[in-house]
Amino acid sequence: xxxxxxxxxxxxxxxxxxxxxxxxxxxxxxxxxxxxxxxxxxxxxxxxxxxxxxxxxxxxxxxxxxxxxxxxxxxxxxxxxxxxxxxxxxxxxxxxxxxxxxxxxxxxxxxxxxxxxxxxxxxxxxxxxxxxxxxxxxxxxxxxxxxxxxxxxxxxxxxxxxxxxxxxxxxxxxxxxxxxxxxxxxxxxxxxxxxxxxxxxxxxxxxxxxxxxxxxxxxxxxxxxxxxxxxxxxxxxxxxxxxxxxxxxxxxxxxxxxxxxxxxxxxxxxxxx
Amino acid sequence: xxxxxxxxxxxxxxxxxxxxxxxxxxxxxxxxxxxxxxxxxxxxxxxxxxxxxxxxxxxxxxxxxxxxxxxxxxxxxxxxxxxxxxxxxxxxxxxxxxxxxxxxxxxxxxxxxxxxxxxxxxxxxxxxxxxxxxxxxxxxxxxxxxxxxxxxxxxxxxxxxxxxxxxxxxxxxxxxxxxxxxxxxxxxxxxxxxxxxxxxxxxxxxxxxxxxxxxxxxxxxxxxxxxxxxxxxxxxxxxxxxxxxxxxxxxxxxxxxxxxxxxxxxxxxxxxxxxxxxxxxxxxxxxxxxxxxxx
Numbered sequence: 001x002x003x004x005x006x007x008x009x010x011x012x013x014x015x016x017x018x019x020x021x022x023x024x025x026x027x028x029x030x031x032x033x034x035x036x037x038x039x040x041x042x043x044x045x046x047x048x049x050x051x052x053x054x055x056x057x058x059x060x061x062x063x064x065x066x067x068x069x070x071x072x073x074x075x076x077x078x079x080x081x082x083x084x085x086x087x088x089x090x091x092x093x094x095x096x097x098x099x100x101x102x103x104x105x106x107x108x109x110x111x112x113x114x115x116x117x118x119x120x121x122x123x124x125x126x127x128x129x130x131x132x133x134x135x136x137x138x139x140x141x142x143x144x145x146x147x148x149x150x151x152x153x154x155x156x157x158x159x160x161x162x163x164x165x166x167x168x169x170x171x172x173x174x175x176x177x178x179x180x181x182x183x184x185x186x187x188x189x190x191x192x193x194x195x196x197x198x199x200x201x202x203x204x205x206x207x208x209x210x211x212x213x214x215x216x217x218x219x220x221x222x223x224x225x226x227x228x229x230x231x232x233x234x235x236x237x238x239x240x241x242x243x244x245x246x247x248x249x250x251x252x253x254x255x256x257x258x259x260x261x262x263x264x265x266x267x268x269x270x271x272x273x
Numbered sequence: 274x275x276x277x278x279x280x281x282x283x284x285x286x287x288x289x290x291x292x293x294x295x296x297x298x299x300x301x302x303x304x305x306x307x308x309x310x311x312x313x314x315x316x317x318x319x320x321x322x323x324x325x326x327x328x329x330x331x332x333x334x335x336x337x338x339x340x341x342x343x344x345x346x347x348x349x350x351x352x353x354x355x356x357x358x359x360x361x362x363x364x365x366x367x368x369x370x371x372x373x374x375x376x377x378x379x380x381x382x383x384x385x386x387x388x389x390x391x392x393x394x395x396x397x398x399x400x401x402x403x404x405x406x407x408x409x410x411x412x413x414x415x416x417x418x419x420x421x422x423x424x425x426x427x428x429x430x431x432x433x434x435x436x437x438x439x440x441x442x443x444x445x446x447x448x449x450x451x452x453x454x455x456x457x458x459x460x461x462x463x464x465x466x467x468x469x470x471x472x473x474x475x476x477x478x479x480x481x482x483x484x485x486x487x488x489x490x491x492x493x494x495x496x497x498x499x500x501x502x503x504x505x506x507x508x509x510x511x512x513x514x515x516x517x518x519x520x521x522x523x524x525x526x527x528x529x530x531x532x533x534x535x536x537x538x539x540x541x542x543x544x545x546x547x548x549x550x551x552x553x554x555x556x557x558x559x560x561x562x563x564x565x566x567x568x
Binding site: 002011014015017018019021022023024025026028029032040041043044045064089090092093095096097099100101102104105108109110112114115117118119120121122123126127128129130146148149151154158159163164179183204207208210211215220226229230239241244245248251252255256259263266267 | 281285287288289292299305306307309329346356386388391396400406408411451499500501503507510520528538548559560562564
């Protein structure tokens with residue numbers, strides 16, 4: 001019995017120690033945004049006294065005539081439109097793979113999956129050249145269009161649709177429903193939780209996507225937050241640590257709120273970008 | 274035309290109607306750029322002028338020491354960070370399993386860093402290790418750390434290890450935990466009746482059943498290691514790192530700082546091939562799982 005208690009204490013100790021490691025940067029970020037640069041340089045683990053929180057927030061919001069709000073708006077635009085369109089398109093494609101036995105089905109599926117593994121760094125460079133020829137560089141389309149392709153979404157949609165039995169589809173067909181009605185009335189309502197999960201994961205993925213905007217955007221007014229915050233400097237071009245920290249905090253705040261509120265939809269799906 | 278082939282033709286037509294939006298975007302945004310990249314990789318370039326050179330870029334890359342040096346960090350991550358993380362995550366997931374109900378707070382906290390973009394993780398951690406702001410330095414000095422700075426180039430791999438473990442260990446543990454709880458309880462109960470202890474059950478019964486999940490996780494993380502960019506990019510703001518610190522950084526700087534697009538395109542192709550070889554196992558399993566049993 002006492003051995004069991006010891007093991008229990010040991011397990012708790014390890015879990016707590018790791019929890020400290022995972023929480024620490026969040027804690028440091030939160031106390032960091034209450035400090036000005038001088039206080040940051042004091043290396044303390046306590047909140048800044050006096051607190052500069054309000055001043056930091058005001059300075060971030062006022063930075064370059066409020067470009068911060070443009071970044072925020074852009075992030076929401078890219079992440080919302082990108083994820084909803086991408087997952088909807090993926091749902092249609094996934095339905096085709098689930099429902100029909102068609103010409104070139106298997107090779108097509110393997111081709112799509114195969115290309116999903118090609119790293120973004122290999123496609124982003126040619127995408128840049130392509131967008132340059134199409135005069136789409138430094139437009140919002142250059143960030144949005146690639147986000148519409150959600151290969152992982154297709155894969156997951158096939159898995160979700162597989163959970164619906166053939167009988168349900170056949171019954172609807174006998175009742176005279178056409179194929180699109182079957183998709184809309186039978187297939188889609190049954191996979192709504194999965195749809196939400198994929199939209200959320202894809203939203204987070206777009207929100208956090210740094211490399212593509214870095215390559216295809218030049219003007220600050222079109223940047224998403226994740227790229228914008230890395231461009232914050234004083235007029236001489238030197239970093240302003242307290243402002244970058246405060247802006248970073250506001251970059252992750254929507255994600256943290258979403259994650260906390262919608263926790264049950266954030267099941268791991270072995271998601272990789 | 275028989276009615277069977279006619280029916281098959283109709284099904285194919287319907288299927289491709291549902292597939293059309295995806296396929297159009299996929300061809301435009303994935304296949305065509307990769308084709309373009311493959312084509313460009315066969316061209317020489319000076320400024321805006323380009324000419325066909327065959328496999329010249331590839332021969333030059335194979336002799337480019339800077340390209341091969343860029344793989345030091347991915348190799349370090351692949352052989353140190355990934356195994357360490359999988360081990361840690363497996364242990365954590367086994368601990369999660371011993372407290373399914375009371376552990377939900379821990380699971381929440383552990384998963385949280387996964388939502389944080391690599392760039393923000395890079396900013397916060399690089400400040401935490403920076404010379405001017407590090408709260409760790411007084412702490413480490415208290416325990417007898419002698420070094421002048423924490424954020425030095427020799428220390429960067431270790432700091433990357435700390436950042437990437439922070440980002441993905443909890444998520445990985447969560448994935449393993451999800452498969453653990455789907456193992457039928459009868460298995461471990463039967464073993465328990467036969468007198469097996471906790472560790473014996475873990476190693477002899479549970480971990481073998483997790484083989485597929487662990488292999489998949491290993492492959493995804495290996496691919497992530499080859500592509501690492503955001504975290505070293507942000508660390509590069511506070512400590513001088515060479516432009517070939519990782520393959521992705523070298524490709525980026527070759528293309529956009531030096532304007533050597535075709536050379537960078539060829540490097541991108543090599544990276545894509547390496548990634549593809551890594552992912553074959555996952556692809557085969559995925560295709561088998563989803564389509565194999567049906568039709």
